[in-house]
Amino acid sequence: MPERSKVTRAGFVAGRFGEFPARWQPSRLGQELQEQFARLPRSPFGPSEEELRANLAGEASADAALELHDAELAEQDPDAGPEVPRDLTAAAFFDVDNTLVQGASIVHFARGLAARKYFKTSDLVDVAWKQVKFRVTGKENSSDMLSGREKALSFIAGRPTAELAALGEEIYDEIIADKIWPGTRALAQMHLDAGQQVWLVTATPVELANVIAKRLGLTGALGTVAESVDGKFTGRLVGDILHGLGKAHAVRTLAIREGLNLKRCTAYSDSHNDVPMLSLVGTAVAINPDSDLREVAKNRGWEIRDFRTGRKAAKIGVPTALALGAAGGAVAAVVARHRDN
Numbered sequence: 001m002p003e004r005s006k007v008t009r010a011g012f013v014a015g016r017f018g019e020f021p022a023r024w025q026p027s028r029l030g031q032e033l034q035e036q037f038a039r040l041p042r043s044p045f046g047p048s049e050e051e052l053r054a055n056l057a058g059e060a061s062a063d064a065a066l067e068l069h070d071a072e073l074a075e076q077d078p079d080a081g082p083e084v085p086r087d088l089t090a091a092a093f094f095d096v097d098n099t100l101v102q103g104a105s106i107v108h109f110a111r112g113l114a115a116r117k118y119f120k121t122s123d124l125v126d127v128a129w130k131q132v133k134f135r136v137t138g139k140e141n142s143s144d145m146l147s148g149r150e151k152a153l154s155f156i157a158g159r160p161t162a163e164l165a166a167l168g169e170e171i172y173d174e175i176i177a178d179k180i181w182p183g184t185r186a187l188a189q190m191h192l193d194a195g196q197q198v199w200l201v202t203a204t205p206v207e208l209a210n211v212i213a214k215r216l217g218l219t220g221a222l223g224t225v226a227e228s229v230d231g232k233f234t235g236r237l238v239g240d241i242l243h244g245l246g247k248a249h250a251v252r253t254l255a256i257r258e259g260l261n262l263k264r265c266t267a268y269s270d271s272h273n274d275v276p277m278l279s280l281v282g283t284a285v286a287i288n289p290d291s292d293l294r295e296v297a298k299n300r301g302w303e304i305r306d307f308r309t310g311r312k313a314a315k316i317g318v319p320t321a322l323a324l325g326a327a328g329g330a331v332a333a334v335v336a337r338h339r340d341n
Contacts, residue, residue: 056239058249060225069220092191095269096202102179112171157235168211183307248276
C-alpha cells in the first residue's frame, strides 16, 4: 500500500501513515460529558456508578467514531465512481475479538507495541493471561480490569494520539491482517454491498479499532476513548472501557444520531457479555459463540455462525435482517432517484 503524502494541511496533523484530524479532541468531548453526568442528581434508586461510567463511555465512543468518520468523508475524492445505493436506516455492528479477528485484538496490538519497546514483555504476558482467564471463565474480574486499565493508560500517557494510530497501521499489517475470519469478513461485505453502514464495536482503543475498520473498508469503529489534550494522551479514560452496557449505549447513541432504525439493524458477537448490544437490534447473530451465548442464542432464536472449523465455515448464510435491508435499500434508492428527477 503506497504511503500517503506527509504534507500537513490546516486542521490536520501529519503522521507516518498519513494525516490525522487535529480537530478531534476526546478531551473536550469527555469533559463536557463528565460535567453533564456530574450534575445528574444521585439517588439510591438511580443508575449505579458503573452504569454512569458505561453510559459516558458509550457517549464518548459514538462522538469519537462520528468525528473520525466525518474527517475521512471530507478527505474522499468527490469525483470517485458511483456508490452503492445507500440504505439509510439499516446498519450492522460487529464485535471484534473472536468475532472478526481470531483472538484478542488488544493482545495483538500489545505484541506489536512490546516489540517497539512501549512496555515490557512481562506486561504483555500479564495482559494475555487475563485475556485467557476472561475467555475461559466468561467473566470479567474487576481487579483484573482495573489493573489492566491502569497499565494500558500508563504506557500511552504523554504520547501523541497520531503516533498510536500510525503504529496501529504497522501492527495491523504485521499481525492482524492474517487473523481476520474470512466468514465474518464476507458477512460485513454483504452489508456494505446492500448499502448499509458497518461499524466495529470493541473495547480496543478507538484509534486502533478505526485502523481495522479503515483497512477492511468499513464505515468506522466504536471503541474505548482515552482522554487527550493538545494531541497527547493524558492517561485517563473518558468514562470506562467500552464493554457490556457501554457497547449497547454506544450503538444506541450512534443509531439516534445517524437516524438508524435498530429493528432493521444486525449485530454480531461471540460473547455473552455482548447480549445487551445484541438485544438492541432486530437481528442478532452469534459468531463463534462461547457456551453461554450459544445457549442464549438457541433460547431466543438467534442465528448462529461458526467459522472455527472448515465444515462449519462453509455454512455462510445471509442473515434475515440483511435480506430485509437489501430490499429496504432498493426502495430507498428508488425514492432517492424519484426525488432527483
